[in-house]
Amino acid sequence: MQKTTKKFATLSALLLVSAALAAAPADTLVIQTGADVPTMDPGVTYDTASSALVDNMYETLITYDGASLTKLVPLLATKWTPSNAGKTYTFDLRKNVKFHSGATMTCTDAEYTFERNLVTNSGASGNWFIAEPLTGTQSNAADDKSVTWAKIDKAVECNAAGQLVFTLAAVDPAFLAKLAYTGMAIVEKGYSAKLGEWDGTEKTWKDWIGKDLTGSELSKKPNGTGPYKLIRADANNHLFQSFDGYWGKKATIKNVIQQKVPEQAARQQALLRGDADIIDASGRAVDEAQIKGKPGVTWVDDLPNTTATAIFMNEKIGGKGNPLLGSGKLDGKGIPSNFFSDVNVRRGFSYAFNYQQYIKDVQNGKGIQRTVLMPDSFPGYDAKVKKYTFDAAKATQYFKTAWGGQLWKNGFVLTANYRANATASQTAMEVLKKNIESLNPKFRVNIQSKQWSEMLTDSRKGEEAMILIGWAPDYADADNFMYTFYASDGYYSPRANWKDASVDKWLKQARSTINVAERNRLYSLVGNRAYEQAPYILVPAPVAYNFFSSRVSGAPFTKAGFNPMTSLNWKDLSKK
Template sequence: MRKMPSVLAACALAVSLIGAPALAKTPSDQLIIGMSMNNLLSLDPAGATGNDVVEINANLYDSLVELDPVNTYKVMPALAESWAIADDKRSITFKLRRGVKFHSGNPLTAQDAAWSLQRVLKLNLALASVWKGYGFTAQNAETSIQAPDAQTLVIRLPEATDPKLVIYTLATSVSAVVLDSKKVMANEKDGDLGRTWLTTNEAGSGPFVFNEWRQKDVLMMTRFDGYWRGAPKLRRVLLRHMTESQTLRLMLERGDIDVANGMSVPDVEAMKKNPAIVVESVQRGNVYYVAMSVKDQKFADKRVRQAIRSLIDYDGINKTVMPNYGVFHQRPVALGLPATLPEPGYRLDVPAAKKLLAEAGFPNGFKTSIRVLSDPPFINIATSLQSTLALAGIDASVIPGTGNQVYGAMRDRSFEIIVGRGGGGAEPHPHSNLRSLVYNPDNRDEAKLTNFQGWRTSFISPEINALIEKAEVEADEKKQLAMYQDVQKLYDQQVGAIQPVSQMIDTVVLQKDIRNFRGHPAATTHWRDVYKQR
């Protein structure tokens, strides 16, 4: 392990609990964030999964476009000053702004933007799946994504799709940030396109420059004075690994941190009564879910999946576990969209579950396992599920772990039950969550569609796939809406392998003197305009 640089050591010491005075204040030009880093595994935008790394990379890099955090139907310019969709809807042309510099000092060009997207497809890591869903591949990347000059990027759609979906993905996916191709390739090893180096480094043009990351300890970044929007007001942002809600609460009350993520429900409720603290929540498109692997013979039986669906205490979980984390929701399409059907009304029904299990040949239940992150609310949902499964004779052991252990097992399709969270984030389109949670165009193991959580569960429905594909390119909005509603009805009838329990709410607790900290539904919360009013 490398020795902590003096600047990081000094900064860490400044916010240390040891010897800190009561009612201390963090430095006025620094933002100190307490959060769990258990699911922070890599900084490489091509393979970075999880909301934590999305927020970090949103501040180290820039994207072509951004979504308005309040009106997520509104796409705003970023590196691209303008864009146009071709009349045949098969290509999008972006005009990039001039004068943008990477942290290295290299000029940012359309060639860098093209190379960055091509790299995602060539590496074929988790975040390539969304692009493959639009028909892009490693083989067609260079012909489909081109930069005819330094300020022009042309994306040609290999397959017919709604171009708005591609633009939404460019605005919300961390895979779409623009990398300094020269800097990355200077650190390439054995043809890895800089993957090893980017695990713990960055090559961006964003408002902050990465300094140091000590896993499960601390990550620091400092202001980029040459930022094209103007230098941020904050000189430094420091992320501290904290998994205990009580510790987060204590440090907020003492003034040792400015922002806390992942606090427990009782602690958040208590902090709402503190006049020096502000609690802010934003609804995201992701859902908390119970997922079953159809590769497991038990869950390949529709009746067993239906029994599990009847053994989830939706009301109890949402009333006792999910306040400040999520709101009751049982559909794969996010709340608030015109296509979203009313809740189906699933409830805990032990007699119905027992009957289904007996019909499936399990009158006495069976043994299984539930993989889950050790953080709240995941572990709390899993514990509730364990107890309700037992009511029907299902003996489920809970296996807590890190993001790599839990979602890694899911990506490898080597699990039985997982309590997780996923979806399309903030893309204001039904296809977003359906693509992530339901769609599975190729169920072979070697397809490795790891960012499709439907693929991870091995659940495949040719009928549902065909309807999703048809709806994606339907120009008539009323017909398209009806198709997306039909998808939800079919998923209900066929008992899909992922059962939503609650739609995500991201709750942050922060000091009252923080200004312009606005949580983003896509997890791309920007710190470039944040400051402290003291």
């Protein structure tokens, strides 16, 4: 007991010292970010800020092999065997793996994890893409009556040999890649139940259907098998310590402190003084001017980028009395909730965004204007699809046509939110605001910052009028981007409320065939249709880069070891 108390006291002192921006010792990694952390429950982790922490506390059955985007290797599993023409997967699990609670991981924990994901599956989580191959639908039992306890129970089971067996409803060529996603990390059944989480039984499962786990008890008191365990957390600080009982290679860095520091300048100064080891990037132009080449900083450039970012134009803005709508009418004092349902409005906004200026100002010239919202390195990307360019004359033409001419005559006031403390997002909105307002003195775009967690929640409810948000892949397949952005039942659909019957048909066909050429053809059709309908403003994709304190090193910070599919694994780092 005394030893534990002493450790807590030492770590608390480190947290206070670091908060005061005093240089941290070699056994402590200090990370500063401008984002809040919505959750630490793997079952609902579906944003990069949360997964950055969850990935270091929890582990999945399999993971990516180094920098490879396609090769998968065992993690909590030791091997897997497909059978039944690809509809059954049997996993052997690693022995003597300890949870942070001290309990030994068993197949029961793994079975519970996936059943919990299927039961609580909702729009707040990424479990839709694992639910589809296992239950035959993206929906939970409340939204789709075909999802029964018997179906969930049969989908994932432990056999007599203690192996985990998945039985798929249909063949899914991306199934293994989906298991490598953060949200599929294994949690402890008994520990979770004692906290008040679902107990894993048929008796209580209906009480947990679609339940939002964002603020769950497990989120407050996480318990994984990963190399780091949470010691303490508050609204602005998270303190971690390497787990002595970890089954794998022990971490070199003993302590990790993540702090929320909203001010960009403060984060940059902390890095340059040596008070922080890793900070949020602020956009290439800012980072090259303020960080690159400075003493004590290592810069790694020309890394692969597998994210896609867009400005959403919500065609059905919800929320009773939503202040973003102003008057709620097209009277020059606001906008109606269906403002963006007119394709001419969307085209006008698309032509009003200065893509090359954004590449120059934010990405310092190292950006790529893609044709569709998916990585250009993925099969299915079609470089021949047309792209919008900044053209004030064409924007004016479409705005004059929109809403039968009433838009141009009356004008509008639109209020748009952007992620707080995110310079690149703010700049994109400022570029759009300036260009829109220059077209007509009656056009007004108000932009304001908003906390990330609040923006996620409100946009999921369809209550944001226009936001900039990106997508990092859950698994390395074109479907994860194309269906997410463009399908009427895709994950991002509530944020845009765009629907096109032909696009829906093509996307469903593409995910039901393993013929690569046919899938590519279908994605090209989707890309061309999306250009015509302009549901999104495609924000140029940056060429990825990294920078960090020169005191820190490790494979994830090298070109050969960097993997854009995974979070930064602290155990692979060292500090001098």
